[in-house]
Amino acid sequence: EVQLVESGGGLVKPGGSLRLSCAASGFTFSSYSMNWVRQAPGKGLEWVSSISSSSSYIYYADSVKGRFTISRDNAKNSLYLQMNSLRAEDTAVYYCARRWLLAGMPAFDPWGQGTLVTVSS
Amino acid sequence: DIQMTQSPSSLSASVGDRVTITCRASQSISSYLNWYQQKPGKAPKLLIYAASSLQSGVPSRFSGSGSGTDFTLTISSLQPEDFATYYCQQSYSTAVTFGPGTKVDIK
Numbered sequence A: 001e002v003q004l005v006e007s008g009g010g011l012v013k014p015g016g017s018l019r020l021s022c023a024a025s026g027f028t029f030s031s032y033s034m035n036w037v038r039q040a041p042g043k044g045l046e047w048v049s050s051i052s053s054s055s056s057y058i059y060y061a062d063s064v065k066g067r068f069t070i071s072r073d074n075a076k077n078s079l080y081l082q083m084n085s086l087r088a089e090d091t092a093v094y095y096c097a098r099r100w101l102l103a104g105m106p107a108f109d110p111w112g113q114g115t116l117v118t119v120s121s
Numbered sequence B: 001d002i003q004m005t006q007s008p009s010s011l012s013a014s015v016g017d018r019v020t021i022t023c024r025a026s027q028s029i030s031s032y033l034n035w036y037q038q039k040p041g042k043a044p045k046l047l048i049y050a051a052s053s054l055q056s057g058v059p060s061r062f063s064g065s066g067s068g069t070d071f072t073l074t075i076s077s078l079q080p081e082d083f084a085t086y087y088c089q090q091s092y093s094t095a096v097t098f099g100p101g102t103k104v105d106i107k
Helices: none
Strands: A003-007 A010-012 A018-025 A034-039 A045-051 A058-060 A068-073 A078-083 A092-102 A105-111 A115-119 B004-007 B010-013 B019-025 B033-038 B045-049 B062-067 B070-075 B085-090 B102-106
Touching: A003 A092, A003 A105, A018 A034, A018 A092, A018 A115, A034 A078, A034 A105, A045 A068, A045 A078, A045 A092, A058 A068, A105 B033, A105 B045, B004 B085, B010 B019, B019 B033, B019 B085, B019 B102, B033 B062, B045 B062, B070 B085
Parallel strands: A010 A115, B010 B102
Antiparallel strands: A003 A018, A018 A078, A034 A045, A034 A092, A045 A058, A068 A078, A092 A105, A092 A115, B004 B019, B019 B070, B033 B045, B033 B085, B062 B070, B085 B102
């Protein structure tokens, strides 16, 4: 079964740091680009960052550029998101998602169950 | 960034109703349009990819259409398990963007 499991969320003070992890199983992790997507409480979905299969290409949303760092370890089938200088507006459920080419076009499938990050003093 | 809009933002419908949700992109995205379903407390689930292709395992009452800037998700006969929020997503650009969502609830 293809599965993604996030961990590492929690309560952190403004200005603090947190590292999220996403463990992949059931597919050849090293063959796929991966993404982080977040959802603030009661709000919609916001793409955060993406990383190519070999880490050659990395992209960030403007809202997190310079503060967040995406990385992966293909030997460990794991994706990471290092979040620094956290702000209240970073409070959200963070999902990891596989980028899959379907009919030659990208889609996100599957998604993990999400991990909640709360930034508050 | 490519902006995505959806209409309506919410709708109330009954079991058996035909439901149509519209998604519009701020520029042409060809068929790089996906639809997701999200239930409360759960992760989004891919329903439709490449504007009109049904993801494996998704019931055939779901269908998608459109290209360029205007797209539609249709549920031909609403079932109790379909009450959820639906998001469109453009994957034309590396910085993918999502629509604001359409919440479908019970009338």
